Amino acid sequence: MATESPLAGRHALITGGGTGIGAAAASQLNGAGARLSLLGRRLEPLQAVAESYGGSAIQCDVTDSGRIAAAFDEARAANGPIDLLIVNAGIAESAPFHKMTRESWDRIIATNLTAAFECSRAAIGDLLKSDNGRLVFVASVASLRGVPYASHYAASKHGLLGLMRSLAAEYAKTNLTVNAVCPGYVDTPMTDQSVARVSEITGRSEGDARTAITSMNASGRLVDPEAIGNIIAMLCLPVSRDINGAAITIDGGTSA
Numbered sequence: 001m002a003t004e005s006p007l008a009g010r011h012a013l014i015t016g017g018g019t020g021i022g023a024a025a026a027s028q029l030n031g032a033g034a035r036l037s038l039l040g041r042r043l044e045p046l047q048a049v050a051e052s053y054g055g056s057a058i059q060c061d062v063t064d065s066g067r068i069a070a071a072f073d074e075a076r077a078a079n080g081p082i083d084l085l086i087v088n089a090g091i092a093e094s095a096p097f098h099k100m101t102r103e104s105w106d107r108i109i110a111t112n113l114t115a116a117f118e119c120s121r122a123a124i125g126d127l128l129k130s131d132n133g134r135l136v137f138v139a140s141v142a143s144l145r146g147v148p149y150a151s152h153y154a155a156s157k158h159g160l161l162g163l164m165r166s167l168a169a170e171y172a173k174t175n176l177t178v179n180a181v182c183p184g185y186v187d188t189p190m191t192d193q194s195v196a197r198v199s200e201i202t203g204r205s206e207g208d209a210r211t212a213i214t215s216m217n218a219s220g221r222l223v224d225p226e227a228i229g230n231i232i233a234m235l236c237l238p239v240s241r242d243i244n245g246a247a248i249t250i251d252g253g254t255s256a
Contacts, residue, residue, distance in 0.1 A: 006032050011082050012236065018040045021183070056152055063110045063119045084135075085123045087116045087120065127176050136236065140160045141184050141254065177240070182248060186225055227250060
């Protein structure tokens with residue numbers, strides 16, 4: 001006899017859901033039975049992923065707090081109260097610190113940290129009412145160590161881990177768990193952009209730049225986004241209720 005999907009009837013909202021880790025999380029969560037709302041700036045990739053899994057594509061710039069509120073309301077109208085929130089939207093830039101601009105700092109912090117606060121705040125009422133509320137932040141190994149030429153990015157990801165741990169402690173006696181995944185370099189468009197930036201800054205070929213970035217993972221390969229999506233889905237399962245405040249590294253052994 002077939003068993004019920006473990007996340008059947010659950011509404012998962014994923015920011016940055018059109019590509020990379022967000023799209024992989026959508027695949028894994030849908031496979032476990034969740035209904036999907038996918039948010040992002042670019043509607044076309046969101047729609048492509050949403051159509052694959054019967055989800056809702058909602059255009060949203062997560063640095064716009066007013067738009068976040070409206071987009072979350074649209075998601076509720078389509079799929080009901082939010083049970084699972086995956087805060088994945090993020091950007092990366094690089095520059096030597098002495099050349100780093102305030103504009104670049106503000107852009108990184110706004111997208112990677114302030115938006116995480118705003119999205120969490122927009123969903124917290126639903127998450128606390130859910131029988132098994134789940135909040136998962138997509139952080140980075142940059143949450144755990146310093147990163148030369150990306151101090152603003154590392155600062156944003158360290159802050160994200162602090163937010164996660166604080167919420168996990170605050171809501172430990174509720175049905176909500178709050179966790180983070182901390183990937184190394186992942187085979188996503190964001191890494192492609194990092195390769196292009198390294199090539200431009202250093203004058204290396206893109207092939208050499210990609211090799212240099214890939215070698216930063218101890219495994220010598222880029223992390224598969226589906227592996228990260230799988231961990232995100234695992235954290236969302238009802239049986240994972242005792243995993244709270246965890247920062248799970250997925251980097252091929254670099255942090256070992």
